Amino acid sequence: MDYLGYMGGKDYLNLASEVWLSTEIRPTPSDITQELQQAVQALPSRSLTDALVQNFLSVVNYNYNAIYPPTFLEGYTNWWADRAAKRPLSPEYTCLLLRSCALSTQAMPSKLRNTLEFELAEDPTTLPDRFHQAAELLSSNFSPGEKGLIQIQQLFLVVCWFKNAGRFIDSWHAMAKCVREAQEMKLHLDDSMMEMSEYEREMRRRMMTIIFVWDWLMSRWLSRPLLVDPVSCTFRDPTLQLESDPENPGVPSPFTNLTLQSKLIRSVSDSLSRAQRDPSEANVKDLCARVDRWHADLPPAWRRDNPDTTFDVRYPYLKWQRILLHGTVAMVEMVPTKPYLTGSASSQSRATQQYFRSFAVERALTSLREAEKAYELMKDLDPRHFYINFVLFDTLTILCSGMIHDDNKDLPHRSAVLDAIETAMRPLKEISLCSAPGATSYQFVLRLAQCMPLTPEEQVRWPFHHANKAKRSRRERSPQPMSTTKSSVEAEEGSPSTLHSTGSGAGSGSGSGSDQNSPPVQVPSLEDFQEIDFGGIEELWDWNALNIENLDPGSAEEINFTGFGGSTSN
Template sequence: CYWYKSEARFVECWHVLSTAIREAQELGMHKETVSGQLSEFDREMRRRIWCILDTWDWQISALLSRPVLIDRTDIDVSLPSLTLEGYTPSPLQHMKLQSELITQLFNRFGLPKDVSQHGDVRAYQAIVDRWMNAFPSTYAFIDPETSNDASRPWIVLHRHYLHTMAMSMMLDPIRAYLARPMSKQSPPEEVKIRDDGVDYSLRLLDALHGFFGHVYPRDAKFHFVLFCIFDTAAVLCSALMHDQDSSLSKRDDMLVAVDKALSMLKRLNTVTKTARTSYKVLAKIAQNISRPGQ
């Protein structure tokens, strides 16, 4: 499942993840109380496995616009304590943080597809924003604590990953607004949500470029990052194409971001099939964008 995810083969990842989740449920990992005695170590391991499955289910299902695989109304398991290592942050801290947010969002809204009304989108943004502001100092968006970066190499990777996923999850319920025809005459609340979506997309692309710079070429996860760059740039293209009167305040920044994504994908299109396919598709989409002087 992890390999498919890192290779940006999300459909295969979704199917393998489904099998893993069903196996975990057969073993009762989605329930806190199990028959027989369990050591604290075994209980913690079960919680960690379920935390990973729960987080990946939400992410991959949202990415593919498919139903989630886990019925979260049937879950009764605590988050892992992450105290076994004897130091902080644990290598699994980034997954626990995401699982905490997913639980909050599900308890408030249900599934991401159900967040569509203006008020719900605003409430969703507020929840994710509070979650981001509460990150441990090691993973903070602004001036993170870096004293342990050299001794614990996973920290930098997980910082990039968390920042990427935070912006991606913030963008999830707003994507639909970036695909709607809009102008100055559109309802102000919809325009504001669209503009927020543009800001999140630009921030997400910045995070992704930093993430890519960290993992390429030594880490296979760059395939996943490349796909996300393509996907986010395509979202910006959609907003630009649906901007009926060129009233987007950050239109120039959006065009620069799309061109930067295209440049990166083009530079790597002889290295990886993911980049080659993404470049061809994004270049074709970008041709439909109205640019200054056209």
């Protein structure tokens, strides 16, 4: 059946389980010898590869859990033994090893980075591309359905690599390849009638859960169609028994967070779609009720409030995964209530209007808190992590828009919102020191923060003020284009090195009150946004959600975005 192009159904799953694609189109060992040799040569020495693999398994893998470490390490030991004995190497494992090293080099601690730079006598930032390209060349020789589960794993690591690099559209297209390979292997179907080992069954279910969750999240972020058809999916949840240890009962599986996300998605997908199409009181409350039920069923270690942290020290991945889980949930809940916060939706009842505004603010504050926790955990390892930059940027812009639209100065938790914006700007500024997209994101949010109309009391405490005419005159006399290098963003916001000379600019200060000499106010427009290079983050973000395109020009300070873009390189 596979040979004819048919996908096996539940009534004949095992009919063609051993049938492969025609041998005429399958690569023979000689077809990939050259690519395999090039792939092997791309890897560094054994000791350096060991360090990269250790970093991948101890840090990177817990973001996605696509690899089961014991099996991977067994294959790793065998791979080196085969290489030492000059036996044929597994092309598929070589490709998977390259993918893991490519991801590992995207999130290196300083010690490992320095070691690689010293041993290789080259810039270690070139390694992610080198490993990725070598794996791409080797993987191009694999036919669909030929390499089994390991092929699906390495294809998913491609998704992760693009996402970590800020190439979100490429990541989505890579996900399409991964989904089709998984469907070719029937991972989306109930496997209870298939003959296989329990380990293989568990790993198939885990991979399909990963694909299901990330496909859904990416479709929401990128406003693109689902690649996995939920109607055709009959796969079962994994048992999570692989990591069970009788001597340490109760330790949560590192895969638990993905199973919990899968259950949430199945529960809220329809409700969220309805609430997005029609953010009515009934639809939003239905979504909230579903999320509340999901929260109520969470295991103790995964609760948002007062979680059981017994295992956090010994298993540090738990804290990181808990942060990602609840940060993601907060953003999901905020989706249908954003229009109430930004003024693009309203309710006939003022009480209902305030309820939704309050709900959106509370979820936004939760989202910021989780992002700040994530940054504290990752700042010494991978401060450019896509989740941190995106959540800080997205949530801060929404809150700034909410403040800009708060004509009556009655935004729920208004004081807490100001505190949260000020606090969250600090990690975003620190990210700007090591990432061009982060620098651009920070400068953009800074300008929105400077646009917000404040009360006299709020102006006294607000640290983000506009540059006065004297500063503007100095900038005009000494024109300097904006740079996204570390030296430029380390300077005080609004300094000549961070703002283009031809605009009115914006600065930061700690003085009390607003500048009486500030120019007429004007919020950045859609045209401004489209001209800015955010290094890929704009692919995830809906400018129209801010609803500031048609604001009264007198409601915020004039902002000039000429020369505001930055390089997409990190």
